[in-house]
Amino acid sequence: MAEPLLLVSDLTKNFGRFCALDGVGLDLGAGEVVGLVGPNGSGKTTLINVVSGLYPPTRGTVTLAGRPVHGGAPHTVVRSGMNRTFQIxxxxxxxxxxxxxxxxxxxxxxxxxxxxxxxxxxxxxxxxxxxxxxxxxxxxxxxxxxxxxxxxxRVLLVDELGAGLSPAELDQAAGILRQLAEAGMALLVVEHLMGFLAKVTRAVVVLNAGRQIFRGDLDQAVQDPEVVRVFLGG
Amino acid sequence: MLLEYAIVAGLLFGVFYAYLALGLNLIFGVLRIVNLAHGDLVMLGSYLAFELYYAWHWSPLLAIVVAVVPCILVGGALYLGVAPRLARAQDPEMMSLVLFFGISQVIEAIAAFGFTSNERSVSANALGSHPVGILGQAYPVTWVVVAAASVPVLLILFAYLGRTRLGRATRAVMASPDEAAAVGINVRMVSALTFGVGVALAVGAGSLAVFMLGGVTPTEGVSITILSFAVIVVGGLGNPLGTVVGGLVLGLAFQLTLTFLPNWASLVPYVLLLAVVLTRPTGVLSRARRLA
Amino acid sequence: MPAAGFVVANAFYPNQQELVMMMVYLALAQGINVIYGFTGYLPFGYVGFFGAGAYGLALSVLYLHVPAGVGLLFAVLAAVAVAALLFPLLRLEGVYFAIASLAAAEALYEVISNPSLAAVTKGPYGINLVSAYNANASFVAAVALVAVSMGIVVYLRTSRLGLALRAIRSDAVSAEFAGINVVQRRTVAWLLSAAMAGAAGGTFAWYTSTFYPGAVFDSSISIFAIVFALFGGVGTTWGPALGAVVLFGVYNAVGISQPQYFQLIYGVLIVLLVLFLPGGLGSLVQRLAPRWRRLRRTPGRGPEALPGVGGPDG
Structure with missing residues (x-):
């Protein structure tokens, strides 16, 4: 198998003593779409911020098509072929x-x-x-x-694209993302709206407290006991 | 001997510096505005004390007390007048900076008209001619009187912030204006009052400054503003207690440099200001907050 | 075009010194425009570069015995060197930057005017360049200064660099993700702005030929430059030039003998500008222009008669 387009390994980010990301790993191939879900404060946006170069990681690496990009300023990440959208x-x-x-x-x-x-x-x-x-x-x-x-x-990090859009706009947005993936772009999609996410991809990664607790199919995720506990509490 | 002298002198000046900068820090803490007219208000206070002292032989301490109420009224009214327009500006922080810069120019010009551009000097013996002995060395009585007068002012302000309802409301607004408003505090009135208190503190400090610095000129405002800003940056912006720490650090640094490298002492506030702003995270913190 | 205007004015107006000062302030106001109008950094200590430029020229003429025209290059170099030394200030924002730059300028003044360095800088005793004095040549330098500083602003208004700087001012993070090297672009603007003030300081030093350190590090020079730029409207091509010509003209009419009158006037002006016209005169023209156009309905007259005077997007 070819080397993944985006490879994130052991990514860790501490803010003072607070650990926002704790050794997260992730890989994305061309045309692949992965949803990134998790409760509030689980580290989803922090992951995007670190991968896109907005914050330097405390530990770990991010490589894009085999070239390390972590620790570089955002514009260098952008120029090597990865960009992001903003929640706001x-x-x-x-x-x-x-x-x-x-x-x-x-x-x-x-x-x-x-x-x-x-x-x-x-x-x-x-x-x-x-x-x-x-x-x-x-x-x-x-x-x-x-x-x-x-x-x-070649890699796009999408942060809560669905928030605040009308149902018709959501359909349109999902269509755009599918179209981009078909053209070979790799997408990492942070999303709260599961219905919207399901229209784009089945593959999800679930984060909790800065750690990956599940990776696999969306349908399996909702049956995974730890995922259920994290989302419903208890 | 020299070292001990410098340290005691530094502490005496430090307490005075804390008083000098307190109004600036209080206003910054509550309003997030740097009052660039701060030094000019100090200058006005100096002229007030000078006139009262030489025309009517009033003590500068009396001048401090007399100035409080009118300053609070004028300052509060000024705040209520300009705040709504500032809040609507595209970049309120920069615009408030430029605004107070303009006000500082107006005050300086008016002072030059009213008191001429010449320096008014105060005799070193104005507050008494007998040196005061501390730890076996003699210090000008002015230094001791000014430091002794600064301490109660600082204590009164901290008692106000810590023990009264208004003071606690003020600290709540410092911590978070939104949450203060949510628990029913009238943020606008607290802000106006704080601005007035900040003005009163500046004018009051000025009435001591004229004796401590040996005189007053209409153009001294800028350097006093920078000195005060250095004090509050060293002690922590928006932290009233930190002002005392900042004042003492600056007083000691200045007196030690004056003793051992006299030609370079005037550099001290600028160098300290730059060093702290560039190395301490507070300056950089504002950036982290914005990016988050 | 404004440069040509000054040449013509020189033929009719008897007071050449006023014209030179006006040109120096025009360059300074445009320098403030470059750093504040295009990046949002407001340097209250802008005069530091002016003073560095004045001393750059003076010391190169005194010690290296270069002709004053070449000394202008040293003036630019000195200002750029000071700007490079102050790179860390660009990490600061808003108020911190403004006041830190003021402190830096004051510190530079204290160093240069320090009696301990009198052997090198002549300390507080000032500079005498009478041997290099040449009113006509330095007048030409001032005209060139105006042309170059107008050219720089026109370039920024039309180039990718200018667009990138406006983007950074709008939102630095988004600009990064539009692929702009924010730190590098800001640095370029900072050096450019410093170089303009350095050249202005050098020109002033050459024309005046004798000066005290207090005269070239006078904080009211920063104040004038900022007020002129704000008055005309920053981010525009013509605003700061207009501000310098109009306000310095007013200054000469009322201020020279009683500078306090002028200080009072511009202090009030700043307050009024912030409260009622934060975009400067340029924004006023822009706001009134469409109304005027509707009233006139005559193509070719109306606002087109005022080429280039427009707001940030004009």
Missing amino acids: AKPLGGLTVEENLRLAGASAGHRPLPEGDLLQLVGLSGLQGRVAGSLNASQQKRLDLARALATGP
Whole structure:
């Protein structure tokens, strides 16, 4: 089997004495989609923050297509072919939609989609000239996704894309993610909305208190006693 | 001998520095605003004490007491006037900095009109001519009087923060304005009052500063603001008790440098400020908070 | 174009010194524009670079015996060196950065004016460059200074670097994930801004030829530059230039003999700007322009008659 595109091993992150991630391992191949679930505070977003370079890990490694990327600043991670979205989208508010994408496209590691196609994909066609700060929350979320895609990532870390979207928008978002995976992109999808996640993938990793407690099929996960205990308490 | 002298002098100045910087830290703690006009308020207090002392032979201590109520009223009103507009600004932190910078310029200009640009000097013997003996060495009586006057002010403020209902409300707002509001504290009024108290502390400290520093000029505000900022950064921003620690550290560092490297003593506040801001996590903490 | 304006003004206006000072302040206001308007860092100690530039020129002329024109390169170099020394300040944000830069400038002044270093810097006794004095050549240098600083801002308004800086100002984290090397881009803006102040300081030193350290490290130089930039509107091409010309003009009309009047005026101006017009004059033009256009309905007149005067997106 070929080497996985993204390989995370023994990833640990301490904030002072608090251990947010405790030796997490993970691998993703091209076109593979893995859901990352767990209760609040289990370390899902911290994992994305560390893998994407926002925080340096306390211990452990992240390699992208065989090249170590941990400890580098986010822009180096972006340029080597991995990007992320944000739970609360923060597009560059003072710039127009078009400028947001032009900037991101300029540092693309790989040939990205043309801007027009990108806008069509996320459903922002016709809004190129709008200042990003004047978009509504849903549009900002789409722009955030388009910004990540404009850098031409081979691995995309998706943080709570479903939160705050309407049912119709959820279907659309799930369609976009499936389409990206079919085109060969590897996706790690942090999600609270299980219905939404189920439309994208069956493969999940469950985190609790900074540790992986389950990896496998979504259907098996809901029968796993430890997963059930963690989610329902008791 | 020299070392002991420097240490005692450093402690005397340190207590005074703590008083000098306390208003700045109180305002920062509650409002998250750096009052860049702080030094200019100190300067105004110095002129007030100077005029009262030489025109009517009032003690500077009396000036402190007299100034409290008008300062709280003026400061509180100023806060209530500008706060709503500031809150609506795109970048309230920077805008408040620029705003108080403007206010500082206005105060300085008005002082130059009112008192001319020349320095008003105070005789070293103004508060008594007999040196005071401490541990076998003689110190100017002014230093001892000013330090002795600073201590009760600090104690009163800490008693206010620790023992009164308003003071406890103030500390609640310092910890978290949202949660303070949630338990029924009127954050706006507490903020206005705190701003007023901060102004009163600055003006009061000024009435001692004119004696401690030997005079006053309209342009001294900037360096007093930086000195005070150095004190509160060393002691911990927004931590009133830390101000005392910061004041003592600065007082000792300044007096020790003055004793052993006299030409370089004026560098001390700047170097300490830079060293602490760059190495202590508080400055960097704000970044971590923003990224989280 | 503004550079040409100053050349024309020189032919008609008798007071060349005022013109040179206006040009120096124009460059300083544009330097503030580069660092504050494009990155959001507000250096209250901006004068530190100006002073470093003045001493860079003076000491290179005195000790290396270079012509003053070459000394300008040393002025830029000195300011850039100070900026490089202060790289750690860029880790700070907002208030911390503003006040730390002020402390750094004061510290630099204390060092340069220190009697212990009088053998090198002439300490508090000041600099005498009368042998290098050349009013015409230094006037030309000031005109070039204006042209270059306008050029830098025009470049930033139109280039990818400028777009990246605006992105960083908007949100540093998102900018990182748009692939921008935030630290490096900020550093470039910082050095550029320092170089502009250094060149301004060098030009001032050359034109004045004798000065005390207190004159080139006077904190009111930072204040003027910041006020001029804010008044015209930072982030724009013309705002800071306009601010420098208008406000320095006012300063010359009312302020020279009684600087306190001017200090009072601009203090009040800052307060009013923050409270009522945080975007500066530029934003006012931008806000009124559409209304004006609707009133006029005459193409080619209206706001187009004021090329380039616009808000952050104009």
